[in-house]
Amino acid sequence: MGQLAFLKMFLLVSIPTDVNDNRRHVHVFKRNSRHLHSLAKIWIEKNGEPCVEIAESALSTKDNGLLIDAITRNWGYINEQITKAFKGEKTKVKEIK
DSSP: OEEEEEETTEEEEEOTTOTTOSSOEEEEEETTOOOOSOSEEEEEEETTEEEEEEEEESSOHHHHHHHHHHHHHTHHHHHHHHHHHHTTOOOOOEEOO
């Protein structure tokens, strides 16, 4: 699992074994939690182009909007870290706003 970024109370994660999905995405977990299930799954691209949208979420509309805005603003960094995670390389966790 590649930890990518912290955003307020959330941790954005890439799961390299998630090979059945044909679009890049991140999973959202509660920061500092031992909860094993993601709270949301957010697509970050479509056909190789930036396209940030909710795939599934148990979060509020406000939190979903916060995540979409932050991922969109930090898309290049997050996409680069997902590439590293898929290659088995170490990822850097960044605090994003």
